[in-house]
Amino acid sequence: MKADAIVVAVVATLAVYATVTWAQNADQRAGNTAPPAATLKAASDFDTITDQRNRSVALFEEAGKVLQHPRCLNCHPVERAPTQGDDMHPHVPEVAGGPDNHGMPGMPCNSCHGKANSMTLGDTVRSIPGDGHWALAPASMAWQGKSLGQICEQLKDLQRNGNRDLAKISRHMADDTLVGWAWHPGAGRQPAPGTQEQFGALINAWIATGAACPKG
Numbered sequence: 540m541k542a543d544a545i546v547v548a549v550v551a552t553l554a555v556y557a558t559v560t561w562a563q564n565a566d567q568r569a570g571n572t573a574p575p576a577a578t579l580k581a582a583s584d585f586d587t588i589t590d591q592r593n594r595s596v597a598l599f600e601e602a603g604k605v606l607q608h609p610r611c612l613n614c615h616p617v618e619r620a621p622t623q624g625d626d627m628h629p630h631v632p633e634v635a636g637g638p639d640n641h642g643m644p645g646m647p648c649n650s651c652h653g654k655a656n657s658m659t660l661g662d663t664v665r666s667i668p669g670d671g672h673w674a675l676a677p678a679s680m681a682w683q684g685k686s687l688g689q690i691c692e693q694l695k696d697l698q699r700n701g702n703r704d705l706a707k708i709s710r711h712m713a714d715d716t717l718v719g720w721a722w723h724p725g726a727g728r729q730p731a732p733g734t735q736e737q738f739g740a741l742i743n744a745w746i747a748t749g750a751a752c753p754k755g
């Protein structure tokens with residue numbers, strides 16, 4: 540083999556290795572091994588659970604199908620860089636949240652992510668996600684690789700959740716446009732399960748029953 544052919548072979552091998560490793564780590568980052576959920580139960584489906592704490596936990600576990608969906612997790616990473624796709628591979632090209640979570644100076648998120656989703660002419664990437672506030676969630680709000688119980692505790696912690704009381708958390712989940720993007724993610728992406736309205740109702744019912752967290 541000529542030297543440049545060897546280089547090509549080595550680079551190709553590394554690329555395959557990196558992809559396989561990321562695919563293996565994806566389940567771990569999602570904190571589970573199940574494929575992303577496609578549907579969501581209604582809050583009223585939990586009325587039959589008479590113990591209030593158990594009902595609260597069950598409601599949060601249902602909402603967790605959204606919270607731990609790749610559409611949300613891709614922007615709530617532990618590393619200070621977003622991930623992409625249902626396998627949550629590293630963002631292409633490589634970008635970082637930077638000093639204010641809006642990207643590095645010279646390559647802010649909004650240099651590519653517009654105010655709304657935009658179509659591309661390509662087949663591999665059919666659309667570029669967009670929203671007026673596109674940014675990476677701060678480190679204290681990282682969810683990837685955490686259990687649902689840990690995410691729950693963190694969500695309620697004013698020190699880590701952007702100083703939001705439960706009423707503000709509820710409003711953010713039900714009304715925020717960046718959160719809402721997950722149900723309208725653009726061509727080529729699976730939306731989060733159910734609707735934002737259903738999700739908001741689950742969160743409200745969870746709060747009304749004492750906002751109990753799953754153990755672990």
Ligand code: HEC
Pocket residue numbers: 609610611613614621622623624625630631632634635636637640641642643646647648649650651652663664665666667668673674675727728
């Ligand atoms: C150079 C252009 C560019 C920059 C800068 C950029 N992105 Fe992206 N981003 C894209 C493209 C293109 C896609 C769609 C890729 C795909 O679907 O395979 C994307 C997809 C994503 C996704 C994946 C959505 C999903 O669920 O699959 C997230 C999250 C994301 N970007 C976050 C960010 C954040 C946060 C920043 C700033 C810190 C940023 N991006 C900066 C081009 C960019």
Ligand code: HEC
Pocket residue numbers: 605606610611612614615640673674675676677679680693694699700701703708711712717718719720721731
């Ligand atoms: C494009 C990136 C992006 C996506 C996609 C995204 N978020 Fe966020 N999220 C953020 C940013 C940035 C913040 C910080 C906003 C602030 O504090 O003002 C945040 C903060 C939050 C908070 C505040 C409290 C906390 O402790 O995390 C909640 C709740 C939240 N997001 C829920 C969601 C849910 C649910 C989804 C999916 C349905 C989602 N996010 C998808 C970027 C994103």
